Amino acid sequence: MKDRTKGFMLEEEFQAYKDRLRKGLLKYTRKAFRMLPEMSTPRILDVGCGSGVPTVELAKLSDGEIIAIDTDQTALDRLANKIEKAGLAARVKAENCSILKMDFPDASFDIIWSEGSIFVVGFEKGLREWRRFLKTGGFLVVHDELGDLTEKQKTISQCGYELTDYFILSEDIWWSQYFLPLDKKLHEIRAKHACDGNTAAEMDNDQREIDGFKENVERYRSVYFIMKKDEKIISVQGGKMRNYTNGGTLKCQYEA
């Protein structure tokens, strides 16, 4: 019993620390949100919300209604707690639903928000499949690994969106604001406690990600895309487009 209590407290301490790190990156969520046009009480779908640090921020920023989905029930329970504590229960719902089985009616949302989750379905497939859930004039905001920017820009217009804005986060941001402090915390916890169970497994996962970062820093440049559903496109089924024109050029902002 005593050990179980200790394990629970350790898990709580670790999760609270990770939430704190995630909160440090909310300035980028806010920056992306400010790139959207003003909308009064938008309906938002937060795809792959995790424990919902950005979800709660989006609720505060938008005054809108949010459905947040994930398949990790422990993370969803943590989010449900935050929703309750913040008095957001009337506007924010956390649902156990897979990104791979999303089945909302067409034109359900003003904004679809995906931070660190589109990789589950793939960038192009996600863009194609989620488009129908957006209302006319709706926006898709995706935070993803940078990869090949030119290729991704092409994919965005081919999938029926106008890229209205974007900005890049350098690998230095990820290192100094996330992986380095997390690395230190893992060492600190391991020096103080014998870890087992879920916390140990999650710590091992995090350690693998930190090691992966050190081996391939370039993979950890990331990008926020702000994409507007392009109404000039009638259909993007089967990769074919009709009635499409693309004007305008964009200058990239770079956060180092």
Ligand SMILES: C[S@@+](CC[C@H](N)C(=O)[O-])C[C@H]1O[C@@H](n2cnc3c(N)ncnc32)[C@H](O)[C@@H]1O
């Ligand atoms: C990197 S985390 C991002 C969490 C949150 N969006 C954030 O930015 O803090 C990726 C999330 O995707 C979720 N995920 C992975 N596969 C999923 C699936 N098939 N359906 C729904 N969520 C999934 C994970 O559980 C995890 O919470």
